Amino acid sequence: MRRFIILTIKGRYLPPYSVRPDAFSFWPLILEKREFANYSDLETFVRIIADPKIIPSVTVYFSQSWHFNIGHALFDGLYPVYVALIRFSPRHLNPFRILAEVEECNNCWSEDIYNRFGGLGFLKKSVLDKMSRDRWFVFDEFVMGSGTFCQRCTQPHLQLPGGVELDASRLFRDRMYQQHGVLHPIIRQKSSSEQRTSDNLLRAYIIDNKRFTDNDRQQLNDVINELNNYTNFHLNKTMNMSTKLEWPLITVTYIYYDQVKAENLSHIQINTTRIDSRIPQYELIDNNFVAQLKLLRQMDIHISGPGTGQMYQIFLSDGSVTINLGSIRPSESESKKKGYTSYLEQYLTSGAPYIKGLYYPINERLKGIKKDEVIKLIRQAGQLILQGFSLPVNPRENLGIDGQLFVEMCEKDKKFCSLVTERLPHTPFRCLDTWAEDIVHEYLAWQVEGFENVSCSMNRSLLYELREKYGIKHTSV
Structure with missing residues (x-):
């Protein structure tokens, strides 16, 4: 079938749902739904007609571009879906499988990081697509969609999404060390000077x-x-x-x-056997x-x-x-x-x-x-x-002080803040694919005259006032 389908019973209420499976999904995906008259029909279809292969435990799905670059691999793919998983606690603390839609790559070592981080293996969507041409697969538990948790999904407070309010940065860090078999960094509770002395090197x-x-x-x-x-x-x-x-x-x-x-x-020589699924060591x-x-x-x-x-x-x-x-x-x-x-x-x-x-x-x-x-x-x-x-x-x-300026702009110019942070389908991409400093210095589509027929609006009088407040010198580019 090569698509995700929800099987349900007619009359069973499902709340409105849609997902954003990757960092650049501006049009939310609505999954196909197949309804059956009653539970007996559903069971007959699953057990006799479909007879699916069951994929056990928790599987998380994301679509990932440029996973050959470790920055994109970690924070446009893995981190956002892990933040999504945190919201279904305690699944983020247990082993899970990763299903990712990634490009073919012969030397993307990020795939090994994905595999170790999840703990239950790494499955590529392209493989699942080929395998599902004439058979069904059923996921025991499936978490799909990372919303606007990507690293370039600008937030009004200009923070990595979920990093503070969900403690996601620390959880992500600690799991990364744990799953790679490395002792955790030193934990300090109240001060940077804990477990240090004044003459420390x-x-x-x-x-x-x-x-x-x-x-x-x-x-x-x-x-x-x-x-x-x-x-x-x-x-x-x-x-x-x-x-x-x-x-x-x-x-x-x-x-x-x-x-x-x-x-x-x-x-160190290790003998392998014909049925080893990966190297024994x-x-x-x-x-x-x-x-x-x-x-x-x-x-x-x-x-x-x-x-x-x-x-x-x-x-x-x-x-x-x-x-x-x-x-x-x-x-x-x-x-x-x-x-x-x-x-x-x-x-x-x-x-x-x-x-x-x-x-x-x-x-x-x-x-x-x-x-x-x-x-x-x-x-x-x-x-x-x-x-x-x-x-x-x-x-x-x-x-930085330009980042602090951006946050204050968001607090005082709500229309501007909505434009640059909400990632709505009809928002010009140039108004979203931006950095705080581009806005502060009116670069590309933030110029008065816009850029390539795209103009992103903001309260310029407020911007000029804040540039002076924060002491940021501006040179027109």
């Missing part, structure tokens, strides 16, 4: 970002040298332990995630994502620019700090210095109240990344951690 990691220029990387290298030299000097120096340090002791490491690899255990070996999780759980300070490099901040331990170095948008304006600062994934930071977010100064970023600004941010992060910032962090305080 803090570990900071700068994650390489495709938006960094050669000059940016040189400046960051100088940051590493200066901070590590300071730390090494004081660690090697024979000093009175009561000596008060001017700055926290921080070691800084530059990493490329694609170079973080699991230990190679190919030297599958549950016992690590993949590269496990190696990345082990690195993330020990980060005190996480530093990167916008994009995929920021996605993993969700997996940081309680009381960690993430520093968003920003980038210049649009990218082609970088050499002209006529763009504007872009932080992109700040909704992830505001949606994870167990970490603290810091941002490169918004009006300075157009000058490129500078060593002194980064050192100031890293030392500020270290001081915040050791002095003890309160947990949970106020989500609004975890936004």
Whole structure:
């Protein structure tokens, strides 16, 4: 049949229903319904005519684009459907199967993450389609539809959907560690300084970002040298332990995630049998994502620019700090210095109240990344951690100032807020496929004259007033 069908009895009331199976479903899907005169007819059809294959336990379904990119794979597919599952507690705590509509891909390691995360296996919709041409399948329990929980589904409070109110960020993080066999990050209840002392050595990691220029990387290298030299000097120096340090002791490491690899255990020979459904050591070996999780759980300070490099901040331990170095948008304006600062994934930071977010100064970023600004941010992060910032962090305080401006715009301009957050079928896609900074700086369809025959409306007088209030310098792009 190759479609989902609800079997029910005539006269049985079903509330109005529709689902959005993926992040870009603007037209809700209404499932086909087949009614039978009575329960006996329904039983006859199921037991004798259909004689289906039963798929046991809980199955969650989503449609996923671009799962070759780990950011999209985790937060446009897996995270939204997990948030949906949380609403059917306690199913989110138990093993479940994942059914996903994904593109054919020979090397998408996100599929292994899906498989381990769910615990009951990973089934592709394309396989189910082929297998169901002449037979029926019945799901024991089926959860379908993730609504507007996707990472790019803009919320009025500019938070990762469900991250705070459903505690979904923490639950997602903890399950990811659990299902990959990695000890959970340290849990801190009230303060970042719990289980730390004032002379603790803090570990900071700068994650390489495709938006960094050669000059940016040189400046960051100088940051590493200066901070590590300071730390090494004081660690090697024979000093009175009561000596008060001017700055926290921080070691800084530059990493490329694609170079973080699991230990190679190919030297251990394991015999397979003809009926092994997968390699016998599958549950016992690590993949590269496990190696990345082990690195993330020990980060005190996480530093990167916008994009995929920021996605993993969700997996940081309680009381960690993430520093968003920003980038210049649009990218082609970088050499002209006529763009504007872009932080992109700040909704992830505001949606994870167990970490603290810091941002490169918004009006300075157009000058490129500078060593002194980064050192100031890293030392500020270290001081915040050791002095003890309160947990949970106020989500609004975890936004950049342009994000805070957006939230205030949403509070005061309800028509604008509805346009950009409700994802209604007739809303122009350009008004939804946007970032807070695009709105703040009136880019593309947010320009006065619009863009490509699309114009997104807002209270511009309010925008100009708020730009002045938050001290955001604006250059027309």
